[in-house]
Amino acid sequence: MSTQMVNLNSAFAPATNGERAASMDEIRELARRRNAIILAHNYQVSDVQDVADFTGDSLGLAIEAQKTDAELIIFCGVHFMAESAKIMNPEKRVLLPSLAAGCSLADSITPESLEEWRSRYPDHTVVTYVNSTAEVKAMSDICCTSANAVSVIRSLHSDKILFTPDRNLGNWVKKQVPEKDIVVYDGACPTHDVLRGASVSKVRSAFPDAVVIAHPECREDIIALADEVCSTSAMLDRIARHPEARTFIVATESGIIHQMKKRYPDREFVMADGCIGCRLHCPYMKMISLTNVKRSLLEDKFEITVEPDVMEGARRTLERMLAVPRDN
Ligand code: 13P
DSSP: OOOOOOOTTTTOOOOOHHHHHHHHHHHHHHHHHTTEEEEEETTSOHHHHHHOSEEEOHHHHHHHHHHOOOSEEEEESOHHHHHHHHHHOTTSEEEOSOTTOOOHHHHTOOHHHHHHHHHTOTTOEEEEESSSOHHHHHTSSEEEOTTTHHHHHHHOSOSEEEEESBHHHHHHHHHHOTTSEEEEOOBOOHHHHTOOHHHHHHHHHHSTTOEEEEOTTSOHHHHHHOSEEOOHHHHHHHGGGOTTOOEEEEESOTTHHHHHHHHOTTSEEEETTSSTTSSSOOTTGGGOOHHHHHHHHHHTTTBOOOOHHHHHHHHHHHHHHHTSOOOO
């Protein structure tokens, strides 16, 4: 199943607090009646994060999808994440509330481009970031997320690695594992790749004591000046490593701020571009709203399917990944 063209306005219907609370109660009741679990990524809009049974990073969501007893998974994230949940649970129904929730990074590598690239490196092991389609996963040797990329690569017997599709994550991993020959594909997440070190330095000059916390999908100049580099859920734990710090400059998609504020209400969080949601905003993640989560539960929209000939190979690469522990 492919994604649809994006209507940027569809997810932003205004609601009063009362309407929002009523809508959340209704969704929870519908989910209970249908034996459904609601999983939400840390980049989702706050209301969707709050109505979810579990909020996490890509790895946490894949683990949760693997262990749930629920019959139905409502996946509030982007298409490749819902697809991974389906691959881990072929017997369950997985619904993605909006088919517009795609991922330009996942779209940057196709089975054809991977085949062509791999043919030039026949001795290399293919490590594929989960931000990829099921077809690409099925052609790979193992998957990784930003939470386990270093451990995944260290766990491999091979010293020759092809890392796809995210160039920034690949280059960051390369620095952590210099003993391996890692060739990196030229894909990037536009939400992270747009940020420049100069903008972050400017924000830091206004908060000289702040801790800079960055996602490894950011470019090298951001990574170089960051105090912590990790997955979105690891960011929430890393904040606790800085009990003296009052302010954190956050270099990732703005949705994570909601969990940060919930967990650390006495700290200040500043977006690394100096502006909440201006540039560090993933339009695809924001396609999911309370309205379409409710519609999903009422009308079974939109069911994720994976071709049977792709399913087995994609599951093998995800299961191999899940056998490797988180980086830290
Ligand atoms: P995390 O796995 O760190 O949550 O990141 C997911 C992602 O898609 C980042 O753009």
